[in-house]
Amino acid sequence: MNTQTVSASAARAYKSDVKPVWCPGCGDFTVLSAITKAFAELGLPPEQVAVVSGIGCSSRIPAYLNTYGFHGVHGRATALATGLKLARPDLTVVVASGDGDGFSIGGNHFLHACRRNVDLTYIVMDNRVYGMTKGQPSPTTEPDWDNALTPGGTGLRAFNPLVIALASGANFIARGFSGDPVGTARLIVEAIETPGFSFVEVLSPCVTFRPDQRDWRNAVRPAPVQPTGDIGAAARRLMTDDGFNLGVLYVGSRTPYQTHRTAAPVSPSEIEQQFAV
Amino acid sequence: MTENPGIASVADLLAHAHAMESEAHERYLDLAEQLELHRNVEVATLFRKLAQIEQLHVRKILDRVGALELPHLSPWEYRWLDDEAPEAASIGEAHYMMTPHHALSLALRAEQRALDFYSSVLEGGGNSSVQELARELAVEEREHVELVKTWLAKYPEPGADWAEDPDPPVYQE
Ligand SMILES: Cc1ncc(C[n+]2csc(CCOP(=O)(O)OP(=O)(O)O)c2C)c(N)n1
Ligand code: SF4
Numbered sequence: 001m002n003t004q005t006v007s008a009s010a011a012r013a014y015k016s017d018v019k020p021v022w023c024p025g026c027g028d029f030t031v032l033s034a035i036t037k038a039f040a041e042l043g044l045p046p047e048q049v050a051v052v053s054g055i056g057c058s059s060r061i062p063a064y065l066n067t068y069g070f071h072g073v074h075g076r077a078t079a080l081a082t083g084l085k086l087a088r089p090d091l092t093v094v095v096a097s098g099d100g101d102g103f104s105i106g107g108n109h110f111l112h113a114c115r116r117n118v119d120l121t122y123i124v125m126d127n128r129v130y131g132m133t134k135g136q137p138s139p140t141t142e143p144d145w146d147n148a149l150t151p152g153g154t155g156l157r158a159f160n161p162l163v164i165a166l167a168s169g170a171n172f173i174a175r176g177f178s179g180d181p182v183g184t185a186r187l188i189v190e191a192i193e194t195p196g197f198s199f200v201e202v203l204s205p206c207v208t209f210r211p212d213q214r215d216w217r218n219a220v221r222p223a224p225v226q227p228t229g230d231i232g233a234a235a236r237r238l239m240t241d242d243g244f245n246l247g248v249l250y251v252g253s254r255t256p257y258q259t260h261r262t263a264a265p266v267s268p269s270e271i272e273q274q275f276a277v
Numbered sequence: 278m279t280e281n282p283g284i285a286s287v288a289d290l291l292a293h294a295h296a297m298e299s300e301a302h303e304r305y306l307d308l309a310e311q312l313e314l315h316r317n318v319e320v321a322t323l324f325r326k327l328a329q330i331e332q333l334h335v336r337k338i339l340d341r342v343g344a345l346e347l348p349h350l351s352p353w354e355y356r357w358l359d360d361e362a363p364e365a366a367s368i369g370e371a372h373y374m375m376t377p378h379h380a381l382s383l384a385l386r387a388e389q390r391a392l393d394f395y396s397s398v399l400e401g402g403g404n405s406s407v408q409e410l411a412r413e414l415a416v417e418e419r420e421h422v423e424l425v426k427t428w429l430a431k432y433p434e435p436g437a438d439w440a441e442d443p444d445p446p447v448y449q450e
Contacts, residue, residue, distance in 0.1 A: 008299040023446075024311040024371035033307075037352050134449035148448040179369055180360045186353045205369065208446050214369065 011036040014046060016066045025214075027178030027204030028058050031125050034181045034202075035061070035094070038188035042092075049092045052081040054101035057132045058125035058204065061096040075106030078113035078122060085118050086259050092192060095122045100130040103139040103159050110161075114168035114197055119256040121191040121198045124161065125178070127206035127213065135209035147209075161201050163238050166231060166250060171196030173234070173250040177220045178204040183246065190248060196256040203244075216244070223247040282356035284398050287406050292347040293355055294414055295338045297391060301364035302331035308371055308380075315373040320380045327384055331364070334417075341410075358397060363390035374440050381429040388425050392418040 014036040022028050039049060049067035053059035055074035062069025068091075072080045081095040102110055102124045113122065128145070130136040137150050139159035146153050165173045172194040176184035184202055191198035203220065205213035223245035228234050234250040284290045305328035312321035357363055366387045372379065395415035399408060 008296070008303040012303055019310050019314060021314060022311075024308070024315060024373045024375070025369055027369065029307065029311070029368050041351055134447065136448075182352045182355075182357075182361050186351075189351075207369075207372075209448070217369070 010040040014039045014065055014067065016064055018063045020060070020064050022057055022060075023208045025205075025207035026057070026131075027127065027202075027206070027213075028061070028125055030178040030181045031058070031123065031184065031202050031204055032061055032064055034176070034178075034184035034188055035065070035096075035123070037181070037185035038192065039067070041185065041189050042192060044092055048090070049094065050081075050084055050088075051094045051096060052084060053077050053096040054098075054106060055132070056098035056101045056130070057206075058098035058127075059096060059101055075101055075104070076109060077101065077106065078109045078120070081120050081122075082113060082116065082118050085120055086261075087265075089119070089258060093120050094188075094192070095120055097122070097124045098131065098138075099124060099126040099128060099140045099161075100133075100136075100138040103161060103164075107139065107159075111164065111168045114165050114170040114199065116257045117169055117171055117196045117254050118258075119195055119197070121188065121200065123188065123191075123200045123202060125204035126161070126201050127204050127210060128158075129206050129209050131206040131209055158243075160238070160241075160243075161199070162241070162249060163235075165199040166234055166238065169197070169254065170199045170250075171252040171254050171256070172198035172200075172248070174198075174200045174248040175223075175246055176200060176202045177216065177246055178202055179217045179220070180246065187248065194251060196252070196254055219244045220246050223249070227251050229253060282358065282394070282397055282401065284356065284401070284407055284411070285404065287404075287410055288345055288347050290398065290407055290410055290414075291338065291342050291345065292350055293357075293394075295335070295342065295347065296350070296355060297362045297364045297394070298331055298334040298338050300362035301366070301387065301391075302328055302335055304365040304368065305331055305384075307368065308366060311371060312373070312375075317373060317375065320375055320377060323377055323380050327366075327380075330421075337417075358394055359390065363394045364388065372440060374442060376432065376435050376439055378429065378432040378434050379439075381425060381432060385422065385425045385429060388418060388422045392422055 046067045051062045051065055051067055052070045053062050054072055054077040062071050077095045077097050081093050085093040126140055128140045130138055137154050143155050144153040162173055172191050174187045176187045187200050191200050227248035229251055305324045309321045309324035364387050366383045395411050398411040
């Protein structure tokens with residue numbers, strides 16, 4: 001057979017031998033599969049890709065890929081990835097987080113990563129809960145989500161990551177759903193291909209602590225409008241967004257931040273010397 | 278099924294069939310691994326068996342492909358009737374305590390979607406060699422549907438309390 005078809009086995013070649021410990025039914029499985037499909041479609045050599053994450057169930061993704069990976073510090077994935085991309089602009093750097101990692105403890109880094117516009121693709125698996133630590137509400141949790149830890153709900157207005165990304169300067173903004181692995185793979189391909197900071201929120205159900213999210217399948221829909229490069233138009237669209245519109249919202253044309261470093265790279269031992277006491 | 282996926286050539290149909298069977302194989306392997314990790318050995322073994330069956334189907338499709346050159350298709354260029362390759366069991370429906378009845382029901386829905394896909398190619402009309410191949414593939418898928426149905430009949434639906442875990446995942450402060 002002579003085919004270049006992006007087969008399941010081409011995508012599977014990006015998976016490592018480490019088996020995911022996620023709960024069966026967790027949306028993160030399909031996000032992993034969408035990432036591998038996107039890499040296969042782009043034909044990226046695994047040694048030219050680095051996947052950097054924070055902490056959480058979703059942040060375990062680097063271990064499950066055979067690219068370079070860094071399972072970092074809680075909330076600091078974008079900061080780590082920014083450093084890596086500036087030092088190694090030749091690599092494709094993808095960042096993976098959850099809504100707790102990315103918007104709670106990592107909220108400040110999120111704003112500044114959008115503002116800096118380094119050429120990164122940031123995938124946040126949003127399940128509106130802290131899965132790994134067993135079910136606490138996150139910044140994207142609905143104010144009335146009633147559970148054992150927050151009886152009656154937090155009463156707090158939910159954080160809208162797309163609004164923040166747009167206001168802070170992200171150059172590509174999209175939303176996918178883990179139940180649509182092909183659509184999500186396409187968003188990830190477009191995000192990687194678009195220069196600058198690309199943000200992809202993927203609604204990814206936590207079937208254990210948010211079993212209600214199994215119904216997201218019936219709530220999501222393709223956004224009724226085409227992507228725009230006009231920030232004002234994108235902002236107006238977000239005014240009527242209920243969090244379940246899927247697709248690309250905004251594609252800008254900002255020039256990505258680069259250091260344009262010309263000096264010879266400094267070796268790790270030279271850096272160590274500067275900190276020697 | 279009235280939608281016509283618009284398959285124009287034998288190579289196009291075989292590209293779809295190959296992707297469909299490969300995805301089904303990979304998906305059952307993924308599910309088997311998930312259930313093994315959660316010590317649900319009975320269901321994991323069943324998913325492994327289903328994966329083996331799908332692997333045989335992949336080989337059969339490859340035999341049909343022979344020296345034919347298949348078109349390059351990006352994941353989103355396949356004309357599936359739904360969100361993804363129809364024969365891939367829906368991963369979001371898995372549960373760590375699922376029973377063989379649930380696993381085989383999942384497989385039955387996947388096989389039925391595959392049959393629907395070929396039926397829609399048939400109903401779409403057009404090229405006679407595409408029609409002939411679609412008919413053959415539909416006959417095979419119908420056999421798979423029947424096979425899974427017979428298998429499923431051995432596992433009656435469990436009681437409503439099947440997911441009751443004496444040591445459930447608990448919210449933790
Ligand atoms: C500095 C620090 N604070 C708190 C924690 C505990 N912790 C681990 S994961 C997590 C939240 C993860 O939630 P999210 O990012 O939404 O990921 P999910 O598990 O839902 O995929 C927290 C608070 C930690 N590991 N490190
Ligand atoms: S706890 Fe939730 S987020 Fe974590 S693996 Fe299980 S289903 Fe997924």
